[in-house]
Amino acid sequence: GVEDSRNLVSLKGTQGGSVVFHVTRRPEVPPEAKLEKISWAVKNESNYIVLLHVSPGVDVPEWVNSQDKFKERLHVLNTTTLRIDKLTLEDSGWYRARCSFSPGIENAQYFHLSVYEPVSSIQMLAEILSLTQDWCNVTLECHALETSGAVNVSWESKGLPKELEQRWAPGPAPNPWTLALNLPLSQPSPSVTCVVSNLVDQKTATRDLGEVCVH
Structure with a gap:
């Protein structure tokens, strides 16, 4: 059954992308x-x-139930491999490949597909709160241009003093x-990069703080 994790394959896909289901021959099936x-x-x-049913040596699959939602998106690549194109969030769920062998042996492989939205484009805005001869106090805002499901955010930097780098922990956060x-101008x-991922x-956006903190 599905409880047998050896027969379960987890797949991830991106909305609009493709996913491939591939059946592997179980070791318990006699050679x-x-x-x-x-x-x-x-x-x-x-x-x-x-x-649908697919048989070795038969070029055309035998459709049993041509569900509209898979019309023209489902392709048989070979006897043991299936591809779904133009993935939608509704394609998420369980799929099963039941294999029949002669003489009279059957087993099944289960697939769980999770389809995610792609991360939307992001941009970074910088606002100077105060600028002195020695210090630049700046706030950076990272904006997702469209909201796209649950995302993680982390900040990466190049050339920042060590004591400033340790304060950022990646994790889910509000938008923006x-x-x-508070940067020493000496x-x-x-540069600072905002990384938004699922x-x-x-997606990433980078600002050079030397260009922001200009007198």
């Missing part, structure tokens, strides 16, 4: 057993709905994400 058919199914609430810095000009994508 002399011959693959006759793979039935691909998608879980719909509590039941699996069989979509702000960072306040240092070479540092499980499948990441």
